[in-house]
Amino acid sequence: VWANFQRMEFLGDAAIDFCVARYLFDRYPDLGPGELTDLKSAVVSNEAFARIAVKHGMHKYLYARSVSMKREVDLYVQSLKEEDAVKGESTDSFQWLSEREAPKVLGDLFEAIAGAILVDAGLETVWNVYMKLLEETLRDRADPANFETHPVKVFQDFVMKVHRLSVGPPQYVVPRTMGARRLMRADVYLHKVKVGSGEGTTKKRAMCRAA
Numbered sequence: 001v002w003a004n005f006q007r008m009e010f011l012g013d014a015a016i017d018f019c020v021a022r023y024l025f026d027r028y029p030d031l032g033p034g035e036l037t038d039l040k041s042a043v044v045s046n047e048a049f050a051r052i053a054v055k056h057g058m059h060k061y062l063y064a065r066s067v068s069m070k071r072e073v074d075l076y077v078q079s080l081k082e083e084d085a086v087k088g089e090s091t092d093s094f095q096w097l098s099e100r101e102a103p104k105v106l107g108d109l110f111e112a113i114a115g116a117i118l119v120d121a122g123l124e125t126v127w128n129v130y131m132k133l134l135e136e137t138l139r140d141r142a143d144p145a146n147f148e149t150h151p152v153k154v155f156q157d158f159v160m161k162v163h164r165l166s167v168g169p170p171q172y173v174v175p176r177t178m179g180a181r182r183l184m185r186a187d188v189y190l191h192k193v194k195v196g197s198g199e200g201t202t203k204k205r206a207m208c209r210a211a
Contacts, residue, residue, distance in 0.1 A: 005112055008111075008112040008113075008119070009108045009112040010115065011118055012117075012126075013114075016110075016111060016114050016134075017040075018123075019123075019134075020043050023131060023138065024040055024142065028144060040142070042147070043137050046102050046106075049110040050102035052110060052134070053106045053109055053110045054077050056133065058106075058109055059073055059106060062105065069103070069105060072103045072105075073106065075100060079100040114130055151209075159190065171189045173186070174186045184200055186199075186206035187210065188210040196210045
């Protein structure tokens with residue numbers, strides 16, 4: 001069963017990637033490949049897929065023998081409920097990143113279902129089902145008019161543009177958690193010199209603030 005799940009996940013990943021790429025290609029004919037890739041990356045991600053899986057109750061049909069995995073999923077679901085309760089009140093610059101790291105199994109589940117649909121009914125059905133599931137995410141995250149580039153990528157592009165090949169890309173180190181709230185701390189280095197640091201409830205949030 002596990003092997004079949006992974007095979008469906010593999011197939012579904014490719015199918016969703018194609019559907020989103022084709023949608024963006026047709027929707028924005030004036031954008032270049034780099035810009036289209038940035039938009040696709042904002043949609044085709046474990047974070048985005050996990051959110052959609054929870055929104056549509058897919059997690060309720062996930063059977064896991066691992067107690068720790070189930071607890072991880074339950075905590076993530078609860079964090080999204082708390083996030084929805086204060087939506088609009090937060091001034092956080094990274095509202096598109098949840099306070100808790102999205103469990104990979106939720107993104108895998110979202111992809112595996114797409115793979116099963118592809119095998120059973122074909123790519124057209126995957127398109128019809130998944131483009132509707134992705135509609136809100138595409139609108140919120142993949143609109144060039146209000147697209148928010150990931151801070152880590154912005155900083156890396158800036159470094160490579162200014163310094164060319166004189167230094168390598170920024171290196172991020174997340175050495176420890178801090179304080180009673182268990183905040184993650186990330187330090188960013190250029191050529192072995194620390195140039196910034198940040199804190200967050202997840203590794204990704206800490207890296208964003210460091211950038």
